[in-house]
Amino acid sequence: MQSKRREFLVFSSMVTLTSYLDADTHSRLEKTFKEVKNIIYEVQKHMFPKQNRLPAAEDLPVIKFLYETMAHKSFDKDIREFVIEGARELDNRTEGKFSSMSINDKEKALRAYEEIEYGASWLSRIMTLTMEGMFSDPIYDVNIQEQGWKALDTTGGQPRPKMRYLDV
């Protein structure tokens, strides 16, 4: 049961101590995120492609959601760093070429990354952060017109939230 969550931190080096996202941290995150945004988005698109029974990542603002989620002060700071570090690691492993790879090569690269526990945890985290947007209440602006829910022939409960926890 112990450390069920944080085993993946073996690579992580930039764990910050504050639990608040002050202005400084925020601008640092914004800057850092810019460097990895593209590769994370490419992974999301690979996991949720077009011609799928689920909505396609490129049709929904899944990357914006991922950033907003991570940038909120309630988000676990260690996981925040992990998402960024894991993306850098994938970038290193693919020598900066991931985005321009063919679908087959992307598949190979991600499956190879999955072979190591760290990579498997990171991919799982990216999928979770994508599903959280796609299947959450439409108020979070990703599950547009309930596309995610409709794909699963399901719907959220009543009453729906009137505001996002991010804005509380």
Next chain:
Amino acid sequence: MYDVVVIGSGASGGAVAYTLCKAGYKVVMLEKGRLIKRHEFSKDELAYCRRDLVTPNLFEEYHTIEENVDGKWVATPTYESGWSFWNGNIVGGSSNLMSGMLHRLHPDDFRLKSKYGDIEGANIVDWPISYKDLEPYYDMTEELIGVSGHYQKHKYEPPRSRPNFTQPPTQENDVVKLLDKSCKALGITSLVTPRAVLSKDKGHRKACYYSNFCGSYGCSSGAKGSSREALTMPSLATGNLTLLSNMHVKSLKSNKDKVESAIVVNTITGKESEIKAKIFVVAAQAHESARLLLNSANKFHPNGLANSSGELGKNLLFSGGGSGQGELHKESLKEIKFEELMTTGLFVNRSVLDWYFIDHWWDGKFKGGSVEFMFEHQNIISRARKHNSENAKLVWGKALGDKVVKRFTEQKSIRFEIFNDWLPNDNCFISLDKTHKDKYGMPVGKLRLEGHPQDVKVGKYIAKKCESILEEMGAKNIYSSISSSASQNLVAGGCRFGNNPKTSVLNKYCQAHDISNLYVADASFMPTGGSVAYTWTIYANAFRVADYIVKQLQNDKV
């Protein structure tokens, strides 16, 4: 000055405050969390189930967990592990978020030692009260909180003074036809689960509207029997209750004989103050109640308040057992129509008490447990996530779409949860961590969480029986998981009640042996936990304790 300070607004705090306010006494209720009103609750899965909206941030407030690693006790802070021991820190506590599947204890749960004798490595004792003492309060809870159900005679169903429930059962999914028939075929009796959810309007509370998202969420009709809806609202209406939310109690200040004040901190402003009263009732959930008393040590009580016995924090209880699940598939469904199975919101409402006590020519004679049946939680994100892997590899792309869509549209999972005794033992207790402090500067609780091997044995015995029910129902991919891991949402013990001040913290009225104006009203008092969820017993016992406090106040014995 207030008559009574109640620390915590969950099931027990709500029950104590209700009785006292109705009797005309001035009560202040201190809740460290905020107030979320009925109309503010929503079914926002992200907010309620995937972020810390109703519990503290673990980097600010946490516990440390001691586990046995190769013969050594190693403590890990919960901000490291993510294993939170907070449960609904809002007005009404976790009673807002419960599923409300409730049972009374059985009369033999009050006399486990006399009935079954000692078990090696377990600290089993009889209770200083009997089922008879608690029955009127179980009944009172049933009526006030609004427990719906239908009484069926059964050898392990405890006796009741009211012939049947005043609230009929909540509406049921057709799956109960299949479940009941399957149980019958196996000679097993399925019973209607008493549920703290109203099937009919009751005063200011509206009947259940079958939202499909009940457990883990606040109720938007007031149907769920949270202490906030059922007790705190009426208490406020008496004009005798002062409810202070965002108010955390750091410690209690006492002299040799009496608690004098509660030292509180406003969680928004950080401002500290002192609140005085004649009587102090601690109701902060078992592990936190013990921590508060330990953190209140002073020169008169160097080992913590009410701890002359050295028993404070000891014999902490969780729930033994575990859960299991099977999938009902569209193409192989028997007895009922698939469309009916897929109808959302309706309850399964079935439990089995057949194995509460086991006395079998081959298996032996031992204390067993209870079983609840339910659908898999209907949360959309978590269900989608759960089905994103195969052979320990993630599934993505087209395969993911096919798998998840099939899962949502052609199958429905039925689950069982097993509750059996968590045997009290020397390696399950709470103490103060010597190095870790919370954001208010107070030592955090250090939890040592070892279970007794008997708990797992009993859980596995019952799980096998439950799996056979799912098989008979035609379910696929059946599995169960029984572990000795502590259930962080079901906590009791730590301040045992008993007649002997040398071996217990509280007397039979849950009044501290050492300090006459100090009571602990939550599940802390339980020396053994029984084999059902604690909530009904917590409510009932708190009403009993409150009656005693009223008598003390009436007779001016404080």
